Amino acid sequence: MTRMFKPLRSAGGDGSAAPLLVLADEELMQLVYRGNAAAFEVIYDRHSSAAFSLACRMCGQRSLAEDIVQEAFLSLWRSGARYDRNRGSVRTWTLGIVHNRTIDALRRRSTREAVQLADEGLAERVPAKERTELEFARRDETREIRDALGQLPAEQSRVIELAYFGGLTHGEIASMLETPLGTIKGRMRLGLGKMRAALGDALEVAP
Amino acid sequence: MSADERHERFAEDVAAYVLGALGEDEHDTFVAHLSSCAVCRDEVAALQRVASALPSAVPQLASPPELKRRVMDTVRVEAGLREPRVAASARSQSGGSRWSRGEGARVGRRAPGSRRGALGALAGLAAIAIAIAIAVAGSDGGSSSRVIQAQVTVPHATVAVKLSGGHAELDVAGMPQSPRDHVYEVWIKRSGDAQPTDALFTVSAAGRATVGVPGSISGVKQIMVTAEPRGGSVVPTSKPVIVASL
Numbered sequence: 274m275t276r277m278f279k280p281l282r283s284a285g286g287d288g289s290a291a292p293l294l295v296l297a298d299e300e301l302m303q304l305v306y307r308g309n310a311a312a313f314e315v316i317y318d319r320h321s322s323a324a325f326s327l328a329c330r331m332c333g334q335r336s337l338a339e340d341i342v343q344e345a346f347l348s349l350w351r352s353g354a355r356y357d358r359n360r361g362s363v364r365t366w367t368l369g370i371v372h373n374r375t376i377d378a379l380r381r382r383s384t385r386e387a388v389q390l391a392d393e394g395l396a397e398r399v400p401a402k403e404r405t406e407l408e409f410a411r412r413d414e415t416r417e418i419r420d421a422l423g424q425l426p427a428e429q430s431r432v433i434e435l436a437y438f439g440g441l442t443h444g445e446i447a448s449m450l451e452t453p454l455g456t457i458k459g460r461m462r463l464g465l466g467k468m469r470a471a472l473g474d475a476l477e478v479a480p
Numbered sequence: 481m482s483a484d485e486r487h488e489r490f491a492e493d494v495a496a497y498v499l500g501a502l503g504e505d506e507h508d509t510f511v512a513h514l515s516s517c518a519v520c521r522d523e524v525a526a527l528q529r530v531a532s533a534l535p536s537a538v539p540q541l542a543s544p545p546e547l548k549r550r551v552m553d554t555v556r557v558e559a560g561l562r563e564p565r566v567a568a569s570a571r572s573q574s575g576g577s578r579w580s581r582g583e584g585a586r587v588g589r590r591a592p593g594s595r596r597g598a599l600g601a602l603a604g605l606a607a608i609a610i611a612i613a614i615a616v617a618g619s620d621g622g623s624s625s626r627v628i629q630a631q632v633t634v635p636h637a638t639v640a641v642k643l644s645g646g647h648a649e650l651d652v653a654g655m656p657q658s659p660r661d662h663v664y665e666v667w668i669k670r671s672g673d674a675q676p677t678d679a680l681f682t683v684s685a686a687g688r689a690t691v692g693v694p695g696s697i698s699g700v701k702q703i704m705v706t707a708e709p710r711g712g713s714v715v716p717t718s719k720p721v722i723v724a725s726l
Binding site: 309373 | 494495498499500502503506526527529534535540547548550552554555556559684685686688
């Protein structure tokens with residue numbers, strides 16, 4: 274997607290978020306690095322729902338998900354200089370922080386509790402009334418990713434879900450499913466490989 | 481072991497790596513291998529794009545407005561800290577009272593009277609005297625590392641002060657959110673008046689926070705926390721809600 278942006282120096286100088294809304298995330302991050310709270314707020318508004326959704330999906334607790342997202346975004350605010358646009362989008366970077374922090378939180382729990390949560394698969398744990406369609410622009414992408422995941426053989430999608438959303442290691446998954454570790458590794462690799470082929474150009478390419 | 485053999489050993493872990501499914505030791509070993517294996521790096525790059533797309537498969541929820549308020553309160557406070565704070569000379573305008581509500585000492589924008597209700601709710605709570613129980617954690621069993629339980633005026637809240645290497649860290653649990661447009665500020669007291677630090681914080685939804693006390697605690701007799709207007713104050717404008725005697 275190609276967007277036209279105003280010159281960086283024209284945005285945010287008065288602390289208003291309005292001119293910032295037209296800037297790309299990567300340009301906003303330059304302002305965040307300089308301590309511009311208004312630029313950070315735009316980043317927050319663009320990605321906090323995705324971050325909260327991911328954390329909720331992974332940990333199954335709103336309060337814990339809120340804590341994780343709060344810590345993740347404050348980390349982003351304080352370490353904006355570490356963002357490297359050559360390694361992916363701000364969204365990917367942000368969601369990666371949330372993913373890693375949620376895994377840490379899950380692994381601090383008892384193994385039993387983590388397995389119970391992970392074993393629920395992709396069941397939605399959040400009341401339907403709280404769903405939102407704030408991210409209209411991402412609906413097609415969401416549908417494609419879900420389709421690609423849903424078209425995998427069940428044993429492949431399951432190990433991917435348990436690993437990515439459940440925060441389990443491949444060893445824990447092997448024990449849980451009473452399946453050899455090598456088989457689990459193979460299912461992960463085959464599953465991701467098929468999704469890669471199915472999604473093709475829909476996948477984000479690092480600039 | 482040849483490079484090909486090493487690659488074969490690690491190639492099957494690429495998917496687990498991008499999914500975050502390697503154990504800690506396995507992860508470190510795999511990362512070390514990546515530095516010397518271009519084939520695995522390429523495979524990681526390809527599959528990482530798939531893994532990075534997985535969050536899009538999750539039902540999308542709206543992040544809570546209260547969460548944004550907490551995050552942005554902290555961000556605005558920290559952004560403000562990059563600007564010069566009120567000059568130290570302002571302290572002399574406060575009348576010298578340790579816990580003065582003097583307007584001249586305040587960095588915030590609201591009049592003191594407008595926040596008395598919220599602060600009063602905190603200050604009015606009966607002080608809960610918690611014994612200063614000390615857990616010795618240092619390997620030498622001596623004074624290099626210890627934990628002090630602070631006095632907290634809020635029922636059910638606890639604050640452990642970890643002292644290590646001449647520095648202190650507050651581990652806060654069960655604290656209420658700071659009053660609207662306020663943050664918690666950490667103070668240190670050696671002799672004389674309490675001195676402000678740059679440690680301003682809010683607590684999570686669960687009432688938790690971990691706060692490092694800036695600088696050395698050499699000679700510090702007390703560490704205190706008060707609720708202050710955004711941006712902090714140079715003299716306390718409310719009674720302390722947390723007091724740790726070192």
